[in-house]
Amino acid sequence: MPTPSEPSTSQGHVVICGFGRTGQTVSRFLESEGFEFIALDMDPAIVREARLAGQPVFYGDASDLTILENVGVERASLLIISHDDKPAAFMTLRHAKRLNASLSAVVRTRDQQHVEELLAAGATEVIPETLEASMLLTSHALQSLGVPLFRVAQQLQEQRSSHYRMLRELFRGTLDSIKPEETEKESLHSVILHEGCPAIGHSLSELDTEQDQVSVTAIVRNNERERYPAGSTEVQADDVLVLLGSQDNLERVERRLTGLEQPPAQ
Structure with a gap:
């Protein structure tokens, strides 16, 4: 199974940790805009298929310091952690910031529970997928009701800036x-x-x-x-x-x- 055993010479690229549904979707958009990326995943089937399709995907644990060195994190422009393994995500962030203190890092998480901890660990942005799904539904609902697009965008941005304050206010059964x-x-x-x-x-x-x-x-x-x-x-x-x-x-x-x-x- 191909692993990043030799240091990458890439410069200004994006490192994607986790090449499941989310990682692959992000990579498609990166490709369409001409951005270079290197992806890591622990599923050999995904790595095999992706490499046969000509994509720069390697088998490796993104929480391993040597692996991150070999995919050139110290020269990367962005780190994306798209898997849902929280201990691994924290370790990856610590190693990545050690290699590249100014590196921007976007992290996916399931909900709001670990957002503050991930930000403290070095994430630039944390995207709680359940909350973002609610935001997307809200966006479509408001637009369907005739709310101007700029007002919808403003509302959503206010929630993101406040770390989803309104979306955390829930009655629980x-x-x-x-x-x-x-x-x-x-x-x-x-x-x-x-x-x-x-x-x-x-x-x-x-x-x-x-x-x-x-x-x-x-x-x-x-x-x-x-x-x-x-x-x-x-x-x-x-x-x-x-x-x-x-x-x-x-x-x-x-x-x-x-x-x-x-x-x-x-």
């Missing part, structure tokens, strides 16, 4: 709560503040839910919903606060706001 990988994720929870709750009469700033890593994403008053209310907003009886945070933090904040000891229903 009972099935989500029994999945081990879901327990630490943020979710939305609605809290009704009845007459007599300690929070009544205080501003949102005074409630300081952020100390518990919980955000107020909306307030519902008299059946009117206000997104991202100002910190000066004073809480009134029968308001509903829509909170975003991890389950433990949501429970802590709800007990503090309502004065009740029982945790919120999930």
Whole structure:
């Protein structure tokens, strides 16, 4: 099986780590625009077929420092990690940045869970595929409803710039709560503040839910919903606060706001 055993002499090329569906799709667009690339994959069948088709694909572990040296990462213009092996992705980023500190790196991930860690490890951009699929569906929906293309593009760019803030605000069901990988994720929870709750009469700033890593994403008053209310907003009886945070933090904040000891229903 062909491996990158000899150092590449390529300059300014793109290194693609993982030549599955995503890696191959990216490579097609790179080819159509005249960009040179070298790809790595651990599936011998894919490597064999791709090489027979004349493509520069090698069998090799992209998290191996020597492999990265041999595909010329230190002279590459871009690194793309398109597989979904997170430990390997972190190792690849560390080695790549050691070889080429200024290298741009785009990393694919399944969801939002590891985005911050990957950015901290050296990724320039992290693309959560489930969120991007939602963004694509949103784009088509808005355009179908007659929203101008520039407004759609602006909305999507705002979400990407805020690391998909709006897309992380999700209500989670009972099935989500029994999945081990879901327990630490943020979710939305609605809290009704009845007459007599300690929070009544205080501003949102005074409630300081952020100390518990919980955000107020909306307030519902008299059946009117206000997104991202100002910190000066004073809480009134029968308001509903829509909170975003991890389950433990949501429970802590709800007990503090309502004065009740029982945790919120999930």
